[in-house]
Amino acid sequence: MSSISINTDLGTIRLSLRPDAAPTTASHISDLVKTGIFSDVVFYRSDFVIQTGLYSTGKSSSLPNLPMNETATGVRISNTRGTVAVAHHDVPDNGNSEFFINLGANTHLDTAYGGYCVFAQVEEDDAASFKVVDDIAAAVKSGTNVKVSSMTVA
Template identity: 35%
Template sequence: MRFPLTRRAFAALALGACLAGGALAADAPRVKLATTAGNIVLELYPDKAPKTVANFLQYVGDKHYDGTTFHRVINGFMIQGGGYDPKMVEKPTRPPVAHEGRDAYAKGLRNQIGTVAMARTNDPDSATSQFFINVADNKFLDPTVKEYGYTVFGKVVEGMDVVNRIKAVPTGANDVPQTPVVITSATIVK
């Protein structure tokens, strides 16, 4: 008689754990990028890349992304934004955020289609405001024992059709869209 009760108790605990896991994902902050191509909603993971998410959210709160463009678009690779205005003038930034790529990778984040990562120079600790959305599975951007990789800190949860429209725009020199794709506003929606 005790065994069925124990199984029920175990099932209730397992269900509670599943619901709690869903609640954690439900609590993840979301940012809406309103663009001239449509809206994109990003879900961010502070539990996996806390400094990177805090950095991104501060730029959102400071309205830094408003009026910036997706200034580098490579179909089959990624779309990059967050640093330049439509005249390709770079916006000033705060000091770089510490690289968290290996930690985020160890917690399950990968440079896969629809994920969002920080852009940087060859210096792993150089990421400031620029980010990119992967439009392909870019495993070569993930950290390895020898390479730092790029810090993934979120994913597109709405508007992947918009991302796909952006990745297909005609580009010119340095992969800059011929017609600017502007982020008109970035707002925290949750």
């Protein structure tokens, strides 16, 4: 199974991609990571999720928006603690380069605005990654955006 490492000022978050649930979305985000476009972005949102992407960076995605929302296809994964979903606006928008990590059970996101498609999850047995997620959430809540130095696909 492929994975993504998010290297931040506060440590590394290791994600397991879930192509069984969202093959197009997992491939899309992996392709974006490979371009290096996520270097020097920040986690800027922390409420019930932590969110990052190209928002307010002046960068634009080299890929078109996702052609479909895979929330109701393949294996259905609920938006629970540690799952990672692509962010989007109202239907019919399916997202592109913004994604978030759920801080808790956010099952309302499974259906809201067409659903937020889970394409990855924090590696289940990686306590260090969950600690970084929680540290980012606390830092952003206190007004400090957390820099992503790089992301890699393995």
